[in-house]
Structure formats: C-alpha cells, structure tokens
Amino acid sequence: MKKSSPDAYTRLRALFERCADMAPGERESWLDREQVDNTTRIELELMLAADANAENLLQQDVVDLIGQFEERGDEFSPERLVGLRYGAFRLTRMIGSGGQGTVYEAERVEGDFSQTVAVKLLRRGIHDRHEYRRFRRERDILVRLDDPGIARLIDGGVSAEGVPYLIMDLVNGEPIDVWCAGHAPDLRRRIDLFERLCAIVSSAHRALIVHRDLKPANVLVGTDGAVKVLDFGIARLLDEDEGPERTAVPMMTPGYGAPEQLSNGPITLATDVYALGVILRQLMTGQAPRVGQSGVTTQPLPTRFTLPVELDWIASKACDSDPQRRYRDAAELHDDIERFQSARPVRAHPPSTLYAARKFVRRHRGGVLTSALFLLAVLISAVVALWQAQVARTQEARATQEADRAKSALARTEAVRDFVVSVFEAGAAGLPADQVPDTATLLERGRSAALAGGTQSPETRVEMLSVLGSIHLALQREDRALELTDEAVALLERQSPRNDEAYASTLSRRGELRGRLGRFPDAMADFDAALALQTARAPDSLDVARTLIARGEQRAANGQEMEGVADYARALAIEQAHADTPLALRAHTNNGYGIALWRADDCERGEPYLREAVVLARQVYGENHMETAGALSGLSLCLTHLLKFDESEAVSRESLDILTRIFGTDHPALGQSRNNLANLLIRVGKLREAEPLLRAKLTADHQTGVDEAGSGLNSWINLSNLLRSRGDLAGARETALTAQRIGRTVALDTPVGREPDVLLTRIDVASGNWSAARARIDAFRQWQATPAGAQLMLPARIDFLEARIRLETGELDAAQTLVARGLESADALGCTYGVQAYVVSADLRRAQQRDAEGRDPLDRAVAQCERLGTTGHFAYGEALLARAEWRLRHADRDGAIRDADLADSVLGLELLASHPARMQLAALNSRLH
Numbered sequence: 029m030k031k032s033s034p035d036a037y038t039r040l041r042a043l044f045e046r047c048a049d050m051a052p053g054e055r056e057s058w059l060d061r062e063q064v065d066n067t068t069r070i071e072l073e074l075m076l077a078a079d080a081n082a083e084n085l086l087q088q089d090v091v092d093l094i095g096q097f098e099e100r101g102d103e104f105s106p107e108r109l110v111g112l113r114y115g116a117f118r119l120t121r122m123i124g125s126g127g128q129g130t131v132y133e134a135e136r137v138e139g140d141f142s143q144t145v146a147v148k149l150l151r152r153g154i155h156d157r158h159e160y161r162r163f164r165r166e167r168d169i170l171v172r173l174d175d176p177g178i179a180r181l182i183d184g185g186v187s188a189e190g191v192p193y194l195i196m197d198l199v200n201g202e203p204i205d206v207w208c209a210g211h212a213p214d215l216r217r218r219i220d221l222f223e224r225l226c227a228i229v230s231s232a233h234r235a236l237i238v239h240r241d242l243k244p245a246n247v248l249v250g251t252d253g254a255v256k257v258l259d260f261g262i263a264r265l266l267d268e269d270e271g272p273e274r275t276a277v278p279m280m281t282p283g284y285g286a287p288e289q290l291s292n293g294p295i296t297l298a299t300d301v302y303a304l305g306v307i308l309r310q311l312m313t314g315q316a317p318r319v320g321q322s323g324v325t326t327q328p329l330p331t332r333f334t335l336p337v338e339l340d341w342i343a344s345k346a347c348d349s350d351p352q353r354r355y356r357d358a359a360e361l362h363d364d365i366e367r368f369q370s371a372r373p374v375r376a377h378p379p380s381t382l383y384a385a386r387k388f389v390r391r392h393r394g395g396v397l398t399s400a401l402f403l404l405a406v407l408i409s410a411v412v413a414l415w416q417a418q419v420a421r422t423q424e425a426r427a428t429q430e431a432d433r434a435k436s437a438l439a440r441t442e443a444v445r446d447f448v449v450s451v452f453e454a455g456a457a458g459l460p461a462d463q464v465p466d467t468a469t470l471l472e473r474g475r476s477a478a479l480a481g482g483t484q485s486p487e488t489r490v491e492m493l494s495v496l497g498s499i500h501l502a503l504q505r506e507d508r509a510l511e512l513t514d515e516a517v518a519l520l521e522r523q524s525p526r527n528d529e530a531y532a533s534t535l536s537r538r539g540e541l542r543g544r545l546g547r548f549p550d551a552m553a554d555f556d557a558a559l560a561l562q563t564a565r566a567p568d569s570l571d572v573a574r575t576l577i578a579r580g581e582q583r584a585a586n587g588q589e590m591e592g593v594a595d596y597a598r599a600l601a602i603e604q605a606h607a608d609t610p611l612a613l614r615a616h617t618n619n620g621y622g623i624a625l626w627r628a629d630d631c632e633r634g635e636p637y638l639r640e641a642v643v644l645a646r647q648v649y650g651e652n653h654m655e656t657a658g659a660l661s662g663l664s665l666c667l668t669h670l671l672k673f674d675e676s677e678a679v680s681r682e683s684l685d686i687l688t689r690i691f692g693t694d695h696p697a698l699g700q701s702r703n704n705l706a707n708l709l710i711r712v713g714k715l716r717e718a719e720p721l722l723r724a725k726l727t728a729d730h731q732t733g734v735d736e737a738g739s740g741l742n743s744w745i746n747l748s749n750l751l752r753s754r755g756d757l758a759g760a761r762e763t764a765l766t767a768q769r770i771g772r773t774v775a776l777d778t779p780v781g782r783e784p785d786v787l788l789t790r791i792d793v794a795s796g797n798w799s800a801a802r803a804r805i806d807a808f809r810q811w812q813a814t815p816a817g818a819q820l821m822l823p824a825r826i827d828f829l830e831a832r833i834r835l836e837t838g839e840l841d842a843a844q845t846l847v848a849r850g851l852e853s854a855d856a857l858g859c860t861y862g863v864q865a866y867v868v869s870a871d872l873r874r875a876q877q878r879d880a881e882g883r884d885p886l887d888r889a890v891a892q893c894e895r896l897g898t899t900g901h902f903a904y905g906e907a908l909l910a911r912a913e914w915r916l917r918h919a920d921r922d923g924a925i926r927d928a929d930l931a932d933s934v935l936g937l938e939l940l941a942s943h944p945a946r947m948q949l950a951a952l953n954s955r956l957h
Contacts (some may be wrong), residue, residue, distance in 0.1 A: 043072055113137065114147050114193045115185055133198060145182060146199070148259075150192040173235060177228030179258045199256045201248030205310060218311045219339075219369065224255045226304060226362035232260055233297045233357040240295060242303035243284040244310065283317040287349050297357040304361055305346025305354075312339060338368045341376035486523045487530050490516040494537065510541040529571070532561040536575040543582035555579040570606060570613065573599040581620055589628035596621035615644035615655065619662050626662075631669040638663040654697070657686040661704055671897045673712050680705040696728040703743050706750075711859070713901030715750050715938040722747040741770045741780060748787050753860070753902060755943030757791055764788050782811060789829055794944075798833050805830050824850040824857060828865045835872055843872050859896050863889045863903040867910050879917065886911040905934030906945050912952060925956050 043064065047055045059069060110119050110132070117134035123146065124131050136143040173181070184194040202210070204225075208218060225247055229239065239246075239260050246258045286302035288294060306317050342364050348354045355361040364374045493516040517538060520531045539554030555575060562572045576599040584592030600617050603609040619641035625634030638659070645659040660683035667676035684701045691697050702725040709718035722743050729740040744767035752760035768784035785808050792801035808826060827850035834843035847869050857865055866889035870882035890911060893904035912927035931949055939946050 039068075043068070047072065114149075114187060115183055115195060117143075117145060117147055117195060119147060134195070144198050146179075146196045148194045148196065150194065173232060173237060173260065175228055175231040177224065177255055177257055178232065178260050179256055196258075199248050199250070199258060201250040201256060203244045204247040204249050204255070204307070205244035205316070207249040208311060208314070215312070219365065221249065221255060222304075222308055222311055223362065223365045223369065225257070225307070226358050226365055228255060228257050229300055229304065229358035230362050233300070233359060236297075238295055238297060239300050239303075240289070241281055241284070242300055242307065243281045244307060245281075247307070286351070288351060296351060298351040298354045300358060301346050301355045301361055302348075302351075304358060305343045308339070308346065309343045312343075338374045338376070342368065342374060345376040486519055487527055490519060490530055490534055493519075494534075507545065510538065510545060513538045513541055528561045528565065532558040532575070533571065535561075536578050539575075539582070540578050543586070548582065548586050551582050552579070555582070568602050568605060570602065570609065573602040573617070574613070576602075577617055577620055580624060584624040584627045589624065592624045593621070593628050593630075596624050611644055611648045612655075615641050615648055615659065618644065619659050622666060623662050626666050626669060629669075631666045635663075635666050635670065638666050652686055652689050654687070654690065657683040657690075657701065660686070661701055664704060664708065668708050668711065673708070673897055676708055677705070677712075680708055693724075694728060699725045699728055699740075699743070703746065706743075706746055710746060710750055710753075711901075712898055713859075713903070713934070713938060715754050715902065719747070719750055722750065741767060744770065745780070745783050745787065748784070748791075752787065752791055752794060754938060755940040755946070757795055761788065761791050764791060782808065786825065786829075789826075793829060793832055796836075798837055801829070801833050805833070824853040824865065825861050828861070828868050831868050831872070832864075835868065835875060840872065840875055843868075844876075847872055859893045859898040859901050859903045862892045863907045865889075866892070867907065870910065870914065879914070882914055883911075883918075886914055900934065900937075902935055902938045902945075905931040905939075909935070909945060909949055909952070913948075916952070916955065921956070924952075928952055928956055 043059075043062075047058070050058065059072075064072070110121055112119050114134070116136055116138035118137045119132040119134045121133045122130065123133055130149050132147045132149070134145050134147040136145070179199050180197040182195045182197065184192070186192045201207070204221060208221075213221075229242070232239065237260065239257070241259060242257075248256045248258065250256060284303045284306050286299045288296075288299060310316060342361070345364075346354055346361055355364070360375070364376055367374045493512045513534065516534050517531070520526060520534060535554045535558040539551040539558065542548075542554060543551035555578065558575050559572065559579075562569060562575060566572070576595045580592040580595030580599065582592075583589075583595060596617065600621055603614055603617055618637045622634040622636075622638035622641060625631065625637070641659040642656070642663055645653070645656040649655045660679050664676045664680040664683065667673075667679060680701070684698065684705055687695075687698045687701050702721045706718040706721040706725070709715070709721070725743050726740055726747065729743070744763055748760045748763040748767055751757075751763060764784050764787040768788065771781035771784050785804060789801050789804045789808070792798075792804065805826065812823065812826070827846045831843045831846035831850065834840070834846065850865060851869060866885040869885040873879060873882045873885075886907065889907035890904070893899060893901060893907060898904060908927045908931035912924045912931060915921075915924035915927060928949065932953070935943075935945055935949055
C-alpha cells in the first residue's frame with residue numbers, strides 16, 4: 029500500500045471547504061458533476077458530519093454509512109473502505125462487524141518494520157473534549173493491561189471525522205464454541221479451556237477492568253490450543269459510567285448479559301462472572317444459551333456429558349440473578365474451578381462436613397479410601413470392644429481375662445483412631461490453602477509420630493504404622509509400605525517380652541508386601557515364620573487360616589498353583605470347624621480358593637466356591653460394595669475359562685456397574701474391572717465394545733500415574749492387540765511401544781513384560797516388514813533361552829509368526845519345521861492364534877504344491893472357533909474366508925458362497941474397511957457374484 033500523497037489530502041480539504049456551506053441536495057449534485065469517487069465521498073461525509081456535530085450520523089457504524097450510499101444507488105460494498113488509513117496503519121480487508129464496531133485487518137505503512145494488526149472502528153463518535161479526554165484515559169489503561177491471554181491494545185485514537193478507532197493484535201483462531209464443535213474435546217479438556225479463560229479475565233479484574241461483553245465470539249482458541257480474549261475493556265470506552273448521561277443501550281450480547289445490564293444497573297466485576305457462567309454451561313452442554321422474551325438467559329440446557337454435580341453448582345452460583353450471591357470476580361470463580369479439578373470441596377456447595385469429607389477421599393483417591401476403610405474397621409472394632417467390655421463387666425467373675433483384653437483393645441483402637449485423625453488435622457491447621465502439606469509429607473510426619481510412640485504400647489504403635497502402610501499401599505507405593513512394616517517388625521523384635529501374636533500377624537503382612545514386590549523367597553520365609561508361631565499357640569486358630577490365605581495367594585500368583593490351592597483348602601477347613609467364623613472371612617477365602625483353582629486350570633472345581641463367595645459378599649456387604657464387585661469379577665474369570673461367555677459378560681458388567689455407582693465414571697478403582705470386561709469382549713470378538721473400556725481405563729491410569737507403575741501394562745497390551753486386529757496398525761504400533769517401555773521398566777524378565785515384543789512382531793508381519801520382524805524374533809529367541817524366558821506360555825505363537833515370515837520369504841523347509849512343531853500345541857492357542865496357526869499351515873501346503881491337503885487345517889480352524897463358542901469373533905470370519913478361497917480354487921462355488929456370506933456377517937462388524945481381510949473378502953465376493 030502506498031502512503032496518501034499530500035495532493036490527495038489537499039484535494040480532500042478543498043472539497044470540504046466547498047461543500048461545508050452547501051445544502052445536502054446541492055452538495056450531492058455538485059459532487060456528481062465533479063465525478064468524486066465513492067471512497068473520497070465517504071471521507072468527505074465523515075468530515076462534514078464532524079464539523080456539523082451531526083450526532084445522529086456519528087453514532088452510526090461506518091458500515092451503516094456505507095448502507096446509505098447503497099440506498100442512493102451507488103455500487104458500494106464494505107470492502108470499499110479498504111485503503112483508508114488510521115494512524116500508522118492502512119486497512120487491507122474487512123474481518124467482521126459487531127455490536128461495538130467494524131474490524132479490519134491492516135498493515136503498517138509508517139516506520140522501518142512490517143506489522144499486521146486488527147483495526148476496530150468503534151460505533152460511537154467523539155463529540156466534545158470531555159469525551160475525548162475520557163477516551164484517551166481509558167485507552168491508556170487498556171494499553172497497560174498485560175496478559176498473554178488478552179489481545180494486546182497497541183494504539184488508538186480519533187480520526188479527523190470524529191470516529192474512534194483501536195489498533196490491536198491480530199489473533200488467528202476460532203471462537204471457543206466453534207473450536208469445541210470441531211475438535212470434540214472431552215469434558216476435562218473443556219474445563220481446562222474454561223479455567224484458562226477465568227485466569228485471563230481475573231488478571232483484568234485485578235486492574236478493575238470489566239469486559240462487559242464476554243461471549244464465545246470474543247474468546248478464541250488458537251491452533252496451539254491457547255486461549256485469547258478479544259475486546260477487553262472496549263465496552264468501557266464506549267459507555268459513560270458516570271452521571272445520568274449513561275447510554276440507554278446496554279453494551280452486551282443477549283444471552284450473555286447479566287440482569288443488571290438489561291436493567292441498566294451498576295456494572296461490577298460480577299457482571300463478567302455472569303457471562304463466564306453462561307459460557308461454562310455452553311461448553312459443558314454444547315448448546316448456545318436460550319433467551320426468553322425478557323432477554324434473560326434460561327437454563328438448564330440438555331447436556332452431551334454426564335456432568336459432575338459440582339460443575340452445575342459452580343455455573344448456578346456464577347449465573348445467580350443477584351450479583352451479591354455470585355462469585356465476586358473471576359478470581360473466585362477460577363479458584364472454584366481449580367478446586368473441582370483437584371477434587372477439593374467447591375465453594376459453590378452449601379457448607380457440609382459430609383461433602384468435604386467425600387472430596388477429601390476423592391482427592392487422595394485410593395490412599396484415603398484405604399485408610400477410611402481401615403478407620404471404619406477401627407470404629408467397628410471399637411464398638412465390638414465396648415460390647416465386650418460391657419459383657420465382661422456383667423460376667424466379671426467368669427471372664428476377667430476377656431474383659432481386660434477387650435478394654436485393652438478398646439484403648440488401642442481409640443489411640444489409633446485419634447492418631448490417624450491427628451495426622452491429617454494437624455498437618456493443615458492454621459495454614460493457607462496453598463501451603464497445606466501433600467499426602468507424602470503428612471504420611472512421613474505420621475511415621476515419625478508412630479515411631480516416637482510416647483506413652484503408647486508397641487502394639488499400638490505397630491497398628492499406627494500399619495494404617496500408614498495401608499495408605500501407601502493404596503497409593504501404589506509398595507516399597508514405602510514395606511519400609512513401615514519392616515520398622516513395625518523391628519519394633520516388636522525389640523519388645524521384651526515379645527508379643528508373639530502381634531509379631532506373627534506383622535510378619536504375615538510383611539510377607540504379602542514382599543510378594544507384591546517380587547521378593548517371593550523372602551515372602552515365603554515370613555509366612556513360614558508366622559505360621560510356626562501361630563500353630564504353636566493354636567494350630568487351628570483363625571489367625572492360622574488368615575496367614576494360610578495370604579501365603580496361598582502368593583503361591584498361586586507365582587507359579588506354585590497347586591501349593592496355593594493346598595493352603596486355601598487347609599484355611600477353608602479351619603474356618604468350617606469354627607462356628608463363629610466371620611462371614612466376611614468366609615467370603616474372602618471362598619473367592620481366593622476359587623481364583624487359585626482357576627490359576628491351576630481347575631475351574632470346574634473353582635466355580636462353586638466363587639459362586640458361594642458372591643452369595644456371602646452380598647449377604648455381608650450388600651449390593652453396592654467393592655467386595656461384592658470383586659467377588660463377581662472373580663466369578664466372571666472362571667466362567668470365561670469354562671466358555672460360559674454370555675453369563676460371564678453379564679456378571680462382569682454387574683461388577684463394573686457396582687463400582688461405577690460407588691466411585692463414578694472417572695475413578696481409577698474401575699480400572700481392573702474395565703480391563704477384565706474388555707478381555708472378555710476381545711475374546712469373543714466384540715472389539716468395538718472393548719476399545720472404549722480400555723481407553724477409559726488407561727485415561728484414569730494416566731491421570732494418577734498408575735500406568736507408569738506398571739498396573740496399566742496389561743491394558744496397553746490389550747489395546748495394541750485390539751487395534752492390530754481391527755486393522756489400525758499405526759495405532760497398534762504406538763500403543764505397543766508404550767507397553768514395551770512400561771514392560772522394560774517394571775516387568776523386564778517376565779512373559780508379560782516381553783509380550784509387547786510379540787505384538788510388535790505381529791505388527792511388522794501384518795505390515796510386510798519381514799526383516800524387522802525377523803530381527804525381533806531372533807532377539808526374542810535369545811531371551812527365550814534364558815531361565816526367565818523358559819516361563820513363556822505357548823511358545824507356538826512365536827513358531828507360527830516365524831513360520832509366516834519364512835513362508836513369505838520362500839524358505840519353505842524352515843517354515844515346515846516350525847509349523848510341524850507348532851501344531852502340537854495349536855489347539856491350546858484359542859480362537860485368535862489358533863486360526864492363524866491353521867491358516868499358515870494351509871498356506872504352506874499351497875506353496876509346496878499340496879493345496880488339496882489345505883482343506884483339513886482350514887476345517888480345523890473353523891471347528892476350533894465353533895468349539896470355543898466364539899463364532900462372533902473376527903478370527904472365525906478369517907477362517908471362513910480362507911476356506912471360501914480354498915473352495916473356490918477347488919470348484920466348490922456353492923460352499924465358497926456359504927463361507928463368504930458367513931464371513932461377511934462376522935468381519936463387517938468389527939474390522940475397519942481398510943483391513944486386508946475386508947478387502948480380500950470384497951474381492952472374493954466380486955468373483956463369486
């Protein structure tokens with residue numbers, strides 16, 4: 029763009045002097061005769077209007093002036109203003125028009141550097157010196173408003189025609205509602221965006237600057253996801269906030285304006301809070317606000333999310349019709365959003381001790397849940413102890429010893445209860461919110477207090493350490509829980525005389541922790557020492573049964589399945605000999621015994637114990653309890669093993685429903701139940717249903733860091749396998765690499781830790797990357813030769829993968845050796861791997877010019893899926909497809925059509941259209957039909 033020449037300005041000034049004293053009609057005729065172009069006419073009209081103080085004209089938008097030219101028949105569009113200059117910038121294109129003015133993109137035409145900005149021509153004119161001074165004062169305030177989330181005001185002024193203009197940063201992005209509609213972010217991402225918006229607005233509120241027209245169109249989300257707010261404080265420039273001459277037209281957008289704006293009442297920081305509340309609801313619901321005839325926003329709206337009730341409380345408080353009941357400013361609203369994000373009690377909730385306690389549990393997740401359960405047990409124990417004390421007092425002559433024991437238990441219970449409460453209460457007493465110690469710090473203080481002991485007995489201090497260890501355990505900090513238990517053992521070993529009952533119980537607990545950390549021999553030593561002490565005191569006591577249960581669980585999980593079954597059987601016999609065995613203990617033992625039998629591949633024997641565990645759990649805990657959900661989950665595993673897929677799915681879903689009712693949808697406690705259900709659905713081929721379960725589980729894991737601790741490894745493996753099966757090889761590779769990284773960290777030399785290597789090999793094979801697949805298999809074979817690798821279950825999977833590579837690269841003799849070896853265990857491979865095994869065998873025979881013999885392995889592949897009850901599985905469809913191809917090659921057209929039609933009904937449900945099997949089936953159908 030060229031700068032305006034002095035000659036152009038001189039001509040414009042001369043035209044102004046000639047027209048200033050003309051009547052409007054005379055002026056128009058004279059301009060027509062002089063052939064004055066439309067752009068010059070606009071500048072001339074504005075100068076004449078300013079000179080005549082024509083308020084009715086100056087209060088119109090520039091675009092309204094353009095409309096007047098259109099009414100006179102001139103061919104004029106808004107773009108004709110392009111080229112006019114304001115300050116050091118020349119307009120280059122029109123961006124849009126709104127209630128406050130018209131916005132243009134502009135380029136700098138003065139100075140030694142280039143700059144692209146947005147120029148807003150404001151709707152109201154400046155008519156006297158008072159207005160001009162106020163405009164400059166407000167402009168200077170806004171120029172100093174410095175926040176990266178606010179579009180920066182660069183400059184501003186008033187043109188010679190009396191039109192105020194502002195020069196601002198040019199922001200590229202989409203309005204926040206448009207961005208959300210296009211990107212479909214989840215609820216957490218939407219809250220993050222809104223939290224950032226509140227932070228931006230609060231920075232302006234600290235300078236006592238009110239936006240007055242907050243709406244999605246003024247909140248842009250850039251390509252980098254950053255939030256920018258436009259037009260901050262411009263309404264203040266346009267509205268006189270002093271005296272009776274305040275504009276009668278409120279500066280606001282219907283639906284987002286606060287009631288005080290509609291009634292022309294006082295504007296405060298809470299005015300912006302109202303608009304923020306409306307925007308929050310819009311982001312949560314995906315619906316624009318509805319506006320009634322009075323102009324008042326009507327809520328609530330339908331929602332696309334299951335909203336936590338706290339968000340509704342926050343929005344309701346922000347949108348209160350009374351400004352005094354709203355948040356005072358955006359900072360208070362921002363603080364409540366932060367509280368919601370961190371699971372602390374929100375201020376929008378009416379005062380409630382129960383609500384605050386519930387949020388404390390959510391904030392500290394499993395840890396406080398565990399301690400809460402322990403405290404509940406403590407309180408129950410206290411009630412029992414009180415009852416025992418009362419019985420003892422009435423039967424003192426017969427039960428003096430029991431009375432003393434009950435009183436001691438009561439005192440110990442009360443001491444532990446007071447200790448736990450004091451750890452959390454004292455840690456935050458008198459401190460501001462941002463200085464409250466975190467959970468780890470509080471637990472360390474509790475450890476120091478427990479070890480100090482004071483006047484407390486060693487037994488009481490051991491119970492204190494046990495509580496703290498339980499919290500660490502639930503927070504996935506097994507190592508810290510073990511350290512505390514080691515200290516408890518040492519504390520009792522220093523006791524004289526030693527309390528062998530407490531010592532044995534603590535050894536048993538340490539055995540459990542050592543087993544969880546992979547220290548199996550150390551764990552067995554602890555269990556054996558505990559059992560020696562307990563059986564010496566009372567060989568058939570329930571304490572012995574409890575230790576046997578703990579040892580049996582570790583044995584069954586560490587390759588000693590039959591020894592684990594024997595421990596559980598002995599524990600169950602002890603419990604059955606005690607008429608007063610607590611039902612909760614019986615439920616736990618039946619469940620563990622059934623799981624141990626499942627691990628020992630004896631589900632026919634385990635099923636009745638697992639069913640009994642469910643009955644007992646319902647009786648003890650009711651329908652909505654974690655123990656009931658756990659019992660159902662164990663039963664589901666057994667039913668799946670017994671091929672009772674329909675009942676297993678129903679039971680697994682019931683377990684997940686119970687946990688969802690207890691914890692909500694986003695709690696990590698749902699993780700294992702989701703993973704188990706997903707495993708089942710994958711096994712029967714319901715991949716589309718399994719995928720969201722796995723992703724939800726992994727999302728919750730990531731938010732709590734559990735995936736880094738290794739608990740999410742199995743879910744990453746399952747998701748990768750699922751994506752590969754559906755045909756999403758890129759997604760499968762990405763998730764397999766994540767699983768490999770976690771496996772290398774937490775389970776390096778175990779079969780599950782090496783499973784990602786198998787997945788990556790299968791992905792390379794599916795991609796036709798034979799050299800990479802072969803390199804992976806060579807590395808896997810080396811590990812397989814180690815003692816750890818010898819644990820690998822079903823090595824035939826690797827044989828068939830390598831056989832496929834050898835077959836594709838023409839090494840038929842090597843492929844034959846691998847196939848022959850692998851077929852010995854093919855029936856144990858299940859539907860997915862079994863079908864692939866038999867298909868490789870059939871393909872090999874075809875490559876060896878023995879295609880007629882290929883029918884037998886293909887029949888066996890189909891029969892295996894039918895025998896396992898997985899006829900809805902995609903692998904069944906792949907087996908049918910391979911047999912249909914064989915039949916067509918051997919002139920059995922009718923049989924090929926039957927197999928192809930059945931394969932189509934299976935493959936079309938779960939696999940992506942780009943999956944090779946789907947494409948192969950389409951080609952086959954084109955030949956058949």
